[in-house]
Amino acid sequence: MKETRINKYLAERGVASRREADRLIQQGNVLINGKRAELGSVVRSKDRVEVDGELLDTREQKIYIALNKPVGYITTTDVSKTDNVLSLVDLPERLYPIGRLDVATSGLLLLTNDGEFANKIMHPKYGHEKEYEVTTDRPLTAGEQAALRNGVRLKEGMTRMARVRSLGASKIQIAIKEGKNRQVRRMLSVLGHRVTKLKRVRIGSVALGSLPSGHWRLLKPKEVKSLQALNQTAKIS
Numbered sequence: 001m002k003e004t005r006i007n008k009y010l011a012e013r014g015v016a017s018r019r020e021a022d023r024l025i026q027q028g029n030v031l032i033n034g035k036r037a038e039l040g041s042v043v044r045s046k047d048r049v050e051v052d053g054e055l056l057d058t059r060e061q062k063i064y065i066a067l068n069k070p071v072g073y074i075t076t077t078d079v080s081k082t083d084n085v086l087s088l089v090d091l092p093e094r095l096y097p098i099g100r101l102d103v104a105t106s107g108l109l110l111l112t113n114d115g116e117f118a119n120k121i122m123h124p125k126y127g128h129e130k131e132y133e134v135t136t137d138r139p140l141t142a143g144e145q146a147a148l149r150n151g152v153r154l155k156e157g158m159t160r161m162a163r164v165r166s167l168g169a170s171k172i173q174i175a176i177k178e179g180k181n182r183q184v185r186r187m188l189s190v191l192g193h194r195v196t197k198l199k200r201v202r203i204g205s206v207a208l209g210s211l212p213s214g215h216w217r218l219l220k221p222k223e224v225k226s227l228q229a230l231n232q233t234a235k236i237s
Contacts, residue, residue: 003042006030006049015051024051063093064219065111068211075100075109085109089216098122099179107132107200108208111216117228121203124178126230128204129163131175132184135197139170144191148174152190156180159187175202204230 007021016024022039024030030037031050043049049056069075073083077096085097089111098110098118112118120126140148145166151158163175174184185195201208205226211217 003044006032006037006041006043007039009043009049010051015056061093062114062117063091063095063112064114064117064224065089065091065095065216066206066208066211066219067109067111067216068208068213069101069106069109070213071104071106074103085111088214100181101200102182102185105198105200106213107198108203108206109200110203110206110219121227122179127177128227128230129175129177129202130179130200131173131202133167133171133173133197133199133201134184134188134195135171136188137170137194137196140166140172140191140193144193145172147191148172148187152187154180154183154186154190159183162187173201 006025007018010016010021010024010030011018015021021030025037025039025041028036029052031048032041032043033048034050037049067085067088069085069088073085073088074081075097076084077086078084079086086095089095093113095111095113096118098112098121101107101109110118110121121128145164148162148164151161153159159180160176160178165173167173174187176183180186184198188195199208206219206223
């Protein structure tokens, strides 16, 4: 953890607002390594911070975010690139996307600073289902929908079975447990269809819901636990 001003540190951990934190510091209720903190004091990774006699955890806080990625933004950690997804999240921590959505695809993208968690979400063996809403240039026949369910052949081989249901004349919902590059678009292309709109609406137990385009939210503790539970189940089996 880099040096962080004590009032900001307390605010980021939900102890108090910065103004309230300043009051606690002035009253002598905040200790850093057993010594009274002062306004402007900084906290480092190995420091011990106490507030009203309670020891706080100074380790790096794990952050898990759901972002509704708009079309036109690129999934990259290169902040020099214009319209990178990280520019939509106003947090000081260094985050990175879990997986990718191509520039023309919108919807749910998870971000974190927890590398182990990210790797398990991305790896297909853990079986995190990803659900998409897909609009195509023309309606799919019942036979074509059945082909998607049973798997189609890409250059890497056959895709796994998928769940598919119709949402309208030229719109379907498809759920897959793989993460091949541009997989949904390529699956439809094999059947002679062009995807005109693609939106990811769910990853495992985390749904996009009514989150506005370009906005983000912290994952609820139960959402994080649900994803972690699936990771553990796959690891054991």
